[in-house]
Amino acid sequence: MDTNRTYTLTELAEEFGLTERTARYYIEKVLPPHHKKGRGKVARYGQDTWNCFAFIRMVRERYGFGPSQIGPVLADIAQETVDRVVNGEEELAVMGVVPPAPKTAPMRRQHGMPRASMRAMQYSKREMPSQELSFRVDCGPAMSRAAPEPPAVAADEEGDADALFEEAAPEAAEEGGWQTLFADEQLRIQHNGPMKLSHLQEEQVRVAAWLIKEAL
Numbered sequence: 001m002d003t004n005r006t007y008t009l010t011e012l013a014e015e016f017g018l019t020e021r022t023a024r025y026y027i028e029k030v031l032p033p034h035h036k037k038g039r040g041k042v043a044r045y046g047q048d049t050w051n052c053f054a055f056i057r058m059v060r061e062r063y064g065f066g067p068s069q070i071g072p073v074l075a076d077i078a079q080e081t082v083d084r085v086v087n088g089e090e091e092l093a094v095m096g097v098v099p100p101a102p103k104t105a106p107m108r109r110q111h112g113m114p115r116a117s118m119r120a121m122q123y124s125k126r127e128m129p130s131q132e133l134s135f136r137v138d139c140g141p142a143m144s145r146a147a148p149e150p151p152a153v154a155a156d157e158e159g160d161a162d163a164l165f166e167e168a169a170p171e172a173a174e175e176g177g178w179q180t181l182f183a184d185e186q187l188r189i190q191h192n193g194p195m196k197l198s199h200l201q202e203e204q205v206r207v208a209a210w211l212i213k214e215a216l
Helices: 009-015 020-030 047-063 067-076 079-086 115-122 158-168 199-215
Strands: 134-139 178-183 187-192
Touching (some): 009 020, 009 047, 047 079
């Protein structure tokens, strides 16, 4: 390896299969400050910079690090160590580089899922009364295989939620004590018991109906 060779930004990018924009980002944001040689095509970078690029590629392939994670690693080790690792004279593992635990992705609200219904599902175990109930679900012949649109219920628009539920309000006691909780041209949900549903439980019924349609 010619230690006296220098590279332009374009040559570094081509050597490592990067765009010039990514190569410049490495130099300006990831590598230690002394690698910055200015901007433009006249700037030339030495073998130490080339070795840092090779080191970045090794750490990314072995540990899955991103550039923001590799920057602190390069800041903590000497250039001589980088050179030895790249030249195969020292194992990368002996440096004690341990990848950080992956961050848990934040839970996102499913598109179209009513916020109020999610809140109802979250607290269902705490607020559901402890009594025996029987439920049954009937699917009409017009049931479509396509996924239905979920009910649009906003988090704090209880008036709209009540209006939406009017069409599926529990009917008077039917044969055998079954009461209808939800009904439309595709689905009917009934329960056997005298319990009057709370507003929270009404939201849960709407969510259950939507999920059943989604599954079908």
